[in-house]
Amino acid sequence: MPALDVEALVRDYARPIHAYLWRLLRDPSAAEDCLQDAFLQAAASAAKGERIHHPRAWLYAVATNAANSYGRRLARGREREQAMDSDLPDHASGVPEAAERRERLRRVDEAVRRLPAKQRAALVMRKYQELSYPEIGVALGCSAASARANVYQALRRLRTWLEEVDA
Amino acid sequence: MTSSKRTESLAAWEAWLGDRRPSEDPATLARDLDDLYAAGPGAQIWERARQSLERRLRERMPTPLSYARVARSPVGPLWVAVSEKGLVAVEYDRPEAAFRRDLERRLRRPAVRAEEPTAEARRQVLEYLSGRRRDFSLPVDLRHLTAFQRTVLQAAQAVPRGQVATYGQIARRIGRPRAARAVGQALGSNPVPIVIPCHRVLASDGRLGGYSGRGGLRTKEKLLRLEGAMI
Numbered sequence: 001m002p003a004l005d006v007e008a009l010v011r012d013y014a015r016p017i018h019a020y021l022w023r024l025l026r027d028p029s030a031a032e033d034c035l036q037d038a039f040l041q042a043a044a045s046a047a048k049g050e051r052i053h054h055p056r057a058w059l060y061a062v063a064t065n066a067a068n069s070y071g072r073r074l075a076r077g078r079e080r081e082q083a084m085d086s087d088l089p090d091h092a093s094g095v096p097e098a099a100e101r102r103e104r105l106r107r108v109d110e111a112v113r114r115l116p117a118k119q120r121a122a123l124v125m126r127k128y129q130e131l132s133y134p135e136i137g138v139a140l141g142c143s144a145a146s147a148r149a150n151v152y153q154a155l156r157r158l159r160t161w162l163e164e165v166d167a
Numbered sequence: 168m169t170s171s172k173r174t175e176s177l178a179a180w181e182a183w184l185g186d187r188r189p190s191e192d193p194a195t196l197a198r199d200l201d202d203l204y205a206a207g208p209g210a211q212i213w214e215r216a217r218q219s220l221e222r223r224l225r226e227r228m229p230t231p232l233s234y235a236r237v238a239r240s241p242v243g244p245l246w247v248a249v250s251e252k253g254l255v256a257v258e259y260d261r262p263e264a265a266f267r268r269d270l271e272r273r274l275r276r277p278a279v280r281a282e283e284p285t286a287e288a289r290r291q292v293l294e295y296l297s298g299r300r301r302d303f304s305l306p307v308d309l310r311h312l313t314a315f316q317r318t319v320l321q322a323a324q325a326v327p328r329g330q331v332a333t334y335g336q337i338a339r340r341i342g343r344p345r346a347a348r349a350v351g352q353a354l355g356s357n358p359v360p361i362v363i364p365c366h367r368v369l370a371s372d373g374r375l376g377g378y379s380g381r382g383g384l385r386t387k388e389k390l391l392r393l394e395g396a397m398i
Binding site: 005006010014015018019022023028031032035036039040043046047048049104105108109112124127128155158159162 | 202204219
């Protein structure tokens with residue numbers, strides 16, 4: 001197992017990790033900050049000569065922690081609401097169906113944000129970052145089975161919440 | 168992965184979830200999630216993040232150490248490592264991976280194998296060992312040692328070629344007359360043997376004392392003979 005090579009980590013993983021953070025935080029400057037936090041920590045670990053078994057999953061763990069602590073800072077600051085609505089995809093606005101679609105996506109987005117952090121992270125890693133369950137387990141500090149359960153729980157909750165709204 | 172494939176796998180999960188027939192169509196949820204998340208950040212957002220990341224890393228990254236091998240010398244192969252401030256390691260032959268790992272841990276910095284930055288150190292060590300150089304003129308970087316270790320090593324460095332001192336004499340010279348044993352330990356952990364001549368420091372009874380380099384006391388004796396100190 002070679003020592004961490006920060007340049008190689010940046011080359012191979014900075015882009016997917018950035019996409020992951022953007023998906024979790026839905027805010028470009030938050031994703032940018034957390035990306036730096038994650039890779040500065042990787043640089044610090046590399047400087048100490050640490051060996052890491054699964055650099056990719058480990059980076060996801062570091063990034064998830066960065067996003068969580070950012071989320072906690074933000075929750076204190078309460079600046080969250082503004083960033084959200086403007087980020088939603090804009091489907092030919094003006095048309096009534098488009099307004100309906102926007103409203104629907106806003107609700108889905110809100111529901112995803114309400115998920116427990118671990119479930120949201122597991123869902124995004126599985127569905128959009130294409131990590132395996134064992135990797136998600138490493139990233140979240142749990143077993144592969146528990147990672148899988150978190151994804152299912154996330155989907156189950158989303159479905160239940162959205163049903164409630166629809167009803 | 169295409170979005171239809173995502174939709175399928177989500178439908179499969181939903182099927183696995185089982186329970187009551189949902190009024191919420193799983194394919195709809197999958198499509199909505201894809202609309203929100205699949206595209207990811209745009210190219211411009213990524214480009215800005217990449218540039219600021221690289222800037223931050225450049226500011227923070229420690230300069231790596233450089234090391235290289237002296238393949239043959241009168242005391243066998245050696246590893247030599249330098250920082251931007253000077254020599255940080257001279258080690259007797261051992262596997263490269265182990266040498267590098269210990270070096271990186273000890274100095275808390277990455278190390279890369281590089282011939283050019285280590286060339287002057289290797290040249291002087293080789294000249295010295297083959298009898299073509301009397302003294303070193305190499306900066307030595309001891310920042311990572313304790314103050315006591317540095318003091319002891321500086322005292323050892325002051326012992327001229329061709330002469331020897333005892334652990335007790337070094338202890339007295341640094342004003343710690345009762346610390347002969349600690350002096351021995353500090354010399355034993357000398358990161359730059361040969362260049363800082365810990366081999367010139369002997370036990371008080373005139374015997375060689377210890378030497379932790381490869382070949383142990385034989386190497387110590389060899390270095391002393393080379394310098395014309397023997398004995």
